[in-house]
Amino acid sequence: xxxxxxxxxxxxxxxxxxxxxxxxxxxxxxxLSQLLTFNQADNDTRNxxxxxxxxxxxxxxxxxxxxxxNDNDDDRQSDGGGFDPTPFVTQGGPTKLYxxxxxxxxxxxxxxxxxxxxxxxxxxxxxxxxxxxxxxxGLPFISNPQATFRDQGRNTSLYVIQDNASFTMGNHTFRxxxxxxxxxxxxxxxxxxxxxxxxxxxxxxxxxxx
Numbered sequence: 001x002x003x004x005x006x007x008x009x010x011x012x013x014x015x016x017x018x019x020x021x022x023x024x025x026x027x028x029x030x031x032l033s034q035l036l037t038f039n040q041a042d043n044d045t046r047n048x049x050x051x052x053x054x055x056x057x058x059x060x061x062x063x064x065x066x067x068x069x070n071d072n073d074d075d076r077q078s079d080g081g082g083f084d085p086t087p088f089v090t091q092g093g094p095t096k097l098y099x100x101x102x103x104x105x106x107x108x109x110x111x112x113x114x115x116x117x118x119x120x121x122x123x124x125x126x127x128x129x130x131x132x133x134x135x136x137x138g139l140p141f142i143s144n145p146q147a148t149f150r151d152q153g154r155n156t157s158l159y160v161i162q163d164n165a166s167f168t169m170g171n172h173t174f175r176x177x178x179x180x181x182x183x184x185x186x187x188x189x190x191x192x193x194x195x196x197x198x199x200x201x202x203x204x205x206x207x208x209x210x
Contacts, residue, residue, distance in 0.1 A: 014136060018145035020083055033141045041086050044074040059105070066099040076125065088128025088147040095121040112165040117158075124153030130194065138198025150190040157184040 007016065025035030048070040055063040071094040081087035096119065103113040128147035135148050164177035 011136070014131070014146060015139065015142075015144075018083065019142055029141050036083070038083070039085065040077055040081055041075050042077055044072060046070070046072045061105075062103045064101045066097070068095075068097040070095050081128075082143070082145040082147065089149045090126050091124070092126065093121065093123035093153060095119065109168040110165070112163065115160075115162050115164070117160040119156075119158040121156045121158075122153065123156075124188075125149070125151065127151045127190070132194065134195040134197055136199065137196045140199060148196075150193065152189045152191065154188065155186040158182075159184075 020036055023034030023036040025037055027034050048068075050068045051066070053065045057063065071092060073090055073092045075087045076089040076091050077087050081089070097117065098119075099115070099117045101113060101115045103111070105111050127150050130147045130150060136146065137144065137148060159182045160179065162177060162179040164175070167174045167176075
């Protein structure tokens, strides 16, 4: 039979209802579509804090501790924001740094310092309102108004322990020590965990004909 195919209700609700009805730029695809230029948020909120405590126990022993924290919340315009004034994807992740130091003057010629540090960083790209049943992709002529980007990031831990000593003999000073450093990275990617169905063109023989 011949005629005009009706629009699938799912395509209507998820795609067409969320696409602007008019553009403001050049016509494209032989006049079937039009470019749209609009402003989208690009906010970047940063927070940080640094603190230090020093303790002089006596003339020969001292301690100090440092804590540093920073975090940010950055709008990601480059990761598919649809037509919404606020991007679907944000990038952030706190970083916490802890440092502890113990310094001891063993004698008037021999001083030793032990220092340890731990840093935890969790940079992450956070997804927007991605459909949980399936994603519609491969749209011809238009940009996808749906969120399709999935969470990804990594949790990184850095451990450092070092010992530094100095010994003075006459007009000479000898410095020596050692350091141990370890990294632990837990990478997390949620791509391809939800089925994606792409819209075909008439090049696909299974596409219904008018």
